Amino acid sequence: MEIEKKNDNSIINIRDLVFEYTREEDDGVVCAVDHVSIEVPRGSFTSIIGRNGSGKSTLAKNVNALLLPSGGSIIVDGYDTADESVLWEVRRRVGMVFQNPDNQLVSAVVEDDVAFGPENLGIPPDEIRTRIKDALNAVDMYEHRKMAPHLLSGGQKQRVAIAGVIAMRPAIIIFDEPTAMLDPQGRGEVMNILEKLHADGITVVLITHFMEETIGSDRIIIMDRGEIALDGTPREVFENTAEIEALGLRLPFAVEIAARLRARGVFVPQGLLSMRELADDLVARKEGAR
Amino acid sequence: MIRVENLTHVYNKGLAYETKAVDDVSFTVEDGAFIGIIGHTGSGKSTLIQHLNGILKPDSGKIFVDDIEITNKKTKMAEIRKKVGLVFQYPEYQLFEETVYKDIAFGPKNLGLSDDEVDFRVKEAMALVNISFDEFAERSPFELSGGQKRRVAIAGVIAMKPAVLILDEPSAGLDPKAHTDILNMISMIRKQTGNTIILVSHNMGDIAQLSDLVFVMDHGKLASAGPPSEVFADTAFLQGIGLGLPPATEMAHYLAARGCAADNIILTRDELVDFLAETFGSGGEAK
16 A cells, blocks of 8 residues: 655545445435545644535544545544544544533533543543643633533533543544534633634634634635535635525625625725724725825 | 513522522513514523413413413413414424424314315415425425424424414524525515514524514513614623624624714614715725
8 A cells, every 4th residue: 555645734634535324215325525635734723614414514523433434534643533443542632522512411510521531531530630620721610610510501511511522632623513502602602712722732623604703713614515615714715705605605794794895886805804804994994095 | 462461480499599580571562573582591581482372381470462361270272372383492303293294284283173274274384484385295304404394393383373473593503594594484474474473592683683672681581672773772781791782783883983983873784784885985995
C-alpha cells in the first residue's frame, strides 16, 4: 500500500468518504455522504451547515466511528476509524455533543455525570477529581456540581454535557446542533464555551442551522445531498448569496441586509458578516462622504 | 374571546422545590388576534398555554373561552378540544398512524363525525399546511422530512377545527427553509380560517413580524403586554429578564448610538432595509 506523505497539521483526514444505508420501506440504497474529502487542521474551528438530510450529522458520526464508511476512509490523528483495534483511540480523541441535553445526562448529580466518561476510561480517582473540577470550571458550572441535572436550565444542562466531554480530554469536539433546543440566553452560553474551547486549542467542528454561529469559524463547509456545495472562509462562502439561498439556507442577518441594500442600489462592500461591521461601515462611509 | 382570570399553577407543591410556574396571570384575547408569547426557558410560557386547552388544571383562577369555563371540572375535554387546538413542541414525535390520512383523521373521528365530514376535514387541513393530498395521504408519516412531519402533526390539530390555535415553538430544530415554510403556513392558516393564534417562540424576529400583541412572561408572571412596537421599545426591561431584541431592532439601536436614529421603532427586516436605504442610499455611496 502506498503511504501518502502525512500532513502533520491535519487532525481529521476524510478521504473520498461514502456512506450508504438501506432504506427500510423499500430496501433502496441511500447515499447519505457521496465522495467527500475534507482535511481539518489541528486546532481549527470548522462549521458545517446544510438542510436537514444533507448528510452533515452522518458525516460527523463517521468521524468518531459511530458509523463506519461504506467507501473511502477517515484518519483521526493517525488512527483509521475502520480499524476496530484502535476504536477507543479514535473515541478518546473525538468527543461529541448532541442536540438534546436530556439524552446525554445519565446521573442524578452533576459531578457524577461528568465523572462517567473518565471512569469508563479507567482513569485513577485522584485524576478524575482534577478533571471534574477543570471541566466544570471550563463551562462555569463548578458551583452547581452537587445539583441534580433536571433542576438546571437547558443551557446549564448542555454545559454539563459539554463538561462530560471535556473531562475525557478529547483533541476534537464535534457539536451537532448544540443550541437547537435552547433559548437565546442558553445559546449564548454554549457559544461562549465553544469559542473558549477553540481558543484553548481544541479542534472544534460545529454543525448548526444558525448562520450567526458560524461567523467566527475559520472555515464553513456547506453540505447538500451528501456532497460539499461550498467550502471556504466565512467571508468567501457568504459572498455566494444566491447559491446559499438556492440551497434552502438563510444568510446571516447582516449579509442578508447588505445584499438587499445592494439590490436597492446602495453601495455595500462584500465581507461584512456581523451587524456591527455592517453598521460601522455604513456610518463611516456616510461620514466620509461629507 | 379568551379570558384568563388570576391563573396560578404551582409545581411540586409542599416540596423544597415548590415553584409558582404561573403566578396570578390575567389577560383577555380578542377573536382573531395574533398573540406572541416570549420569555426564557422556565418563565412559565408552556405551563400557561397548557392550561388554555385543559391539559393542566390551575391551582386557582379561571379561564373562559367564549362562554365556556374550561377550568370548570364539569366541562368535557371534547368541548375544550373543539375550541382550542394546541400544537406541542416537536409534535412530530406524536405521529403514530400507518398513513398520513389516518393520522390527521384520528382526532375528527374521535369527535364522532361522519366519514364524509372526516374526509372533508382531512383534505382541508392538508391544504392549509401545504401537504399535497394526492401525493402524501396514503404515505407513512415516518417517511417524510422533518418539516413535512411537523406540518402533518399540525394538520391533525387543525382538522379539529379549533377557533384558537396555539403553537409552542413550531419551528424549533428545523432547517432555515422548513422554518420559513412553517411561518408562511401560520400566516396562511390565519388568513383562511380567521383563527385566534397564539405563538410561543424564542425567535424575536418572528414574534415582531407576526404578532398584534406580545405577552412577556417572567418568573411565572405576565411581566409586560402590548403591541410589538411598545414591548420591543423597552430594551432595558427585556435585557434585564434575559431576552433579546429582534435583530432589525438591535441594529437600529446600534445605529442610533452611532448618531443615526430612525424616527420610528424598527421591528422587521423590511423596515430596516427601507430605513438604511433612505439614510445611507445617496450620501453614503462610494465615489
